[in-house]
Amino acid sequence: MRKKIIAGNWKMNKNLNEGADLVNELLEIITSSSMDVEVILGVPFTHLYMLASISDKFSVSAQNCSSQVSGAFTGEISANMIQSTGAKYVILGHSERRAYHQENNANLVKKVDLCLSHNLKVIYCCGELLSERNSGNHFETVKSQIEEALFHLNPEQISNIVIAYEPVWAIGTGVTASSDQAQEMHAYIRSIFKDKYGLNIGKYLSILYGGSCNPSNAHEIFSKEDVDGGLIGGASLNANDFSQIINAF
Ligand code: PGA
Numbered sequence: 001m002r003k004k005i006i007a008g009n010w011k012m013n014k015n016l017n018e019g020a021d022l023v024n025e026l027l028e029i030i031t032s033s034s035m036d037v038e039v040i041l042g043v044p045f046t047h048l049y050m051l052a053s054i055s056d057k058f059s060v061s062a063q064n065c066s067s068q069v070s071g072a073f074t075g076e077i078s079a080n081m082i083q084s085t086g087a088k089y090v091i092l093g094h095s096e097r098r099a100y101h102q103e104n105n106a107n108l109v110k111k112v113d114l115c116l117s118h119n120l121k122v123i124y125c126c127g128e129l130l131s132e133r134n135s136g137n138h139f140e141t142v143k144s145q146i147e148e149a150l151f152h153l154n155p156e157q158i159s160n161i162v163i164a165y166e167p168v169w170a171i172g173t174g175v176t177a178s179s180d181q182a183q184e185m186h187a188y189i190r191s192i193f194k195d196k197y198g199l200n201i202g203k204y205l206s207i208l209y210g211g212s213c214n215p216s217n218a219h220e221i222f223s224k225e226d227v228d229g230g231l232i233g234g235a236s237l238n239a240n241d242f243s244q245i246i247n248a249f
Contacts, residue, residue, distance in 0.1 A: 003206045004222075005162060005229035006246045007040035007061065007123060008236025009091060010047075019047045023054060025239035030057050030246060037229065037246055041236070042091050042123070045077050052086030061089030061123060064097055067110040079114040090115045091231075093125045093149060095168045105148035112149055112161075121160045123231065124150060125210070126189075130169035138167075139188055146192060155197050163189055163207045164231040170211025172233060179221045182209045186226035215241050218248035 014022060023041070030039065039058040043051055052060045066076035082090060092111050097103040108124075115122050126145040128138035142165070150161060165185050167177050177185075186207045194202030209221050210231030221227055229249075235241040 002204055002228050004037045004249055005040060005206050005208055006037055006242075007042055007089075007091075007162075007164070007208065007229070007231045008242055009042040009063065009094070009210070009231055009233045010044065010236060011063070011096070011233060012044065013237055014044070014047070016047060016050065019043060019051065022237070022239055023051060026243060027055055027057060029239055029243040037249060039246055040089055040123070042089070042231075045082075048082065048085035048087045052088075059088040060086070061091055062087055062120075063091045063094065064101075065090050065092070065111055065115060065120075067107040067114070069114065079111075079118040079120060082115075083118040083120055087120065089121045089123055089162075091123045091125065091164075093145065095125065095127055095166060095171060099168075105145065108149040109152065112153070116153070116157050116160055121162065123162045123164050123208070125164045125166050125231070127166040127168050127171075127211070130167075133167065133169065138185070142185065142189065143192055146189065151196055155201055158193070158197055158201055159204070161205070163205065164210050165189060165207060166210035166231060172212070174212050176212040176214075176217050176221070177209070179217075179224050179227075182221055182227055183224035186224070190226055213245065215244035215248070218245045222249050 040061050042061040042063050062082045065079045093108050126142045128141040132141045190202050206228040208229045208231045209227050213230045213232050214235045
């Protein structure tokens with residue numbers, strides 16, 4: 001069985017007090033029936049340490065890390081620092097970081113390697129722009145994002161990678177990919193991993209959908225064979241919405 005995962009991506013929202021309130025609310029709602037789903041909260045760096053040890057009902061994830069090991073890089077946060085907070089995951093390659101912070105496949109290779117060498121699992125984001133989908137290049141775009149940043153890894157390392165397919169045109173827009181569009185891309189992504197790493201790796205890789213996922217569309221999207229969960233932005237900021245998404249399988 002593949003692991004089912006619901007990961008929240010808080011982005012740059014919630015100060016420390018607000019974050020603690022949201023998590024407390026969530027902990028009251030998440031029931032034991034939700035527990036065959038791994039819940040991950042992608043929170044700001046400032047929240048990692050406080051939230052990492054609050055409950056075994058969820059793990060925490062950073063939303064980025066430095067491509068450098070340590071040293072004179074003012075304002076950066078290293079993989080080693082993230083690991084020392086108790087965080088288990090790092091979201092890498094999010095389209096907002098690619099768009100606003102010059103994230104590219106070359107520095108993502110370094111970040112992926114640093115996270116894995118610090119026992120941090122990586123939620124690796126990929127996804128096409130609307131113009132790329134409209135011109136029929138969406139498969140090629142996603143393939144190169146995956147190949148260039150991940151395919152230097154060995155099979156054991158790949159088992160610590162989760163893929164999040166997030167079509168850029170669906171992020172924060174209220175426009176979701178249809179469940180068929182999500183399934184088509186997820187099956188394609190799985191096939192790339194099977195071709196490169198063999199059937200078993202492909203079979204056990206968790207592939208999450210992200211982009212305007214909410215309580216009313218989550219069930220339909222998660223019912224698709226190759227969709228193993230979601231990376232949830234806006235709806236993860238509300239405990240009721242997020243818990244409904246956790247229960248949507
Ligand atoms: P959204 O964001 O759910 O608000 O569209 C998803 C993401 O950016 O991870």
